[in-house]
Amino acid sequence: MKTKENTNCANCPVHNVGHLKKLGINMDNFDFVVALAGNPNTGKSTVFNYFTGLRQHTGNWPGKTVTRAEGGFEYEGKKFKVVDLPGTYSLLSTSADEEVARDFILFGQPDVTVIIADSTRLERNLNLVLQILEITDRAVLCLNLIDEANRNGISINERILSKQLGIPVIPTTARSGQGINELLKIIYEIATGRYVCKPFKMKTHSSDLNKSINELVALLSEQFPDLPNKRWVALRLLEGDQSIINSIRSGELGNLKTAPSSGLVEIEK
Secondary structure, eight states: OEEOOOSSOTTOOOOOHHHHHHTTOOOTTOSEEEEEEEOTTSSHHHHHHHHHTTEEEEEEOTTSSOEEEEEEEEETTEEEEEEEOOOOSOSSOSSHHHHHHHHIIIIIOOSEEEEEEEGGGHHHHHHHHHHHHHHOSOEEEEEEOHHHHHHTTOOOOHHHHHHHHTSOEEEOBTTTTBTHHHHHHHHHHHHTTSEEOOOOOOOOOOHHHHHHHHHHHHHHHHHOTTOSOHHHHHHHHHHTOHHHHHHHHHTOTTSOOOOOOOOOEEEEO
8 A cells, every 4th residue: 555646647537427327326517426335334324424414315226226325525626426335245246235336336436435344343344345445446444433442442453454455444433523534535535646545455376267367357358348347357257146147148248228317306304
């Protein structure tokens, strides 16, 4: 992990506007898109509410019965769209919630993915963290409920954890606002290219597996040259991920179906 100044910011924003539109996300008048991901009951909605305030939009993901919430905030003169992804324990697409979260991170390519973890159950939460880091290089881990962890005698060294994961780690207590300013600052720095993440990637020492992955990556590059994270997709194919297999067969991989109108309604809270 390291930080560096990137005054030209040639690679940002990284979000894929076309796929975001197909996923029902309108980026008009917004500079960056932020995804909030995490296990259920980690305080993700509390972080979302803190970011977006009282005015939010809710509806369903196109073609799904899964609820979507989105809002926005402004920081240092930049406007951020915030999308609250369904709470999931993994991205293996065994449920509609997991498929929505995975597709948004993989195809929408948010500028920053904020992974909300429960500090009192960090080990259980790290499974999702590592899966997300296989998809995106632009992420921050929010250690929420840090006050409860401290009360239970749980001590987390966020500096060591950050070094091991290769991404920023910010302790927070979202319900009281503790750590939220630090979280906003690092989101801004990642989105604008001022902070460059070097996330941990799981490696395999199997030469046969690496050979199969490389062969699939080559084939994917021919058929879907603009597809992000081809290695991750290749691994899912080797695991028999049926939704990815179906997308390959239909030719929709990397070219999601055009979505109907988002059906969002504004909710006053």
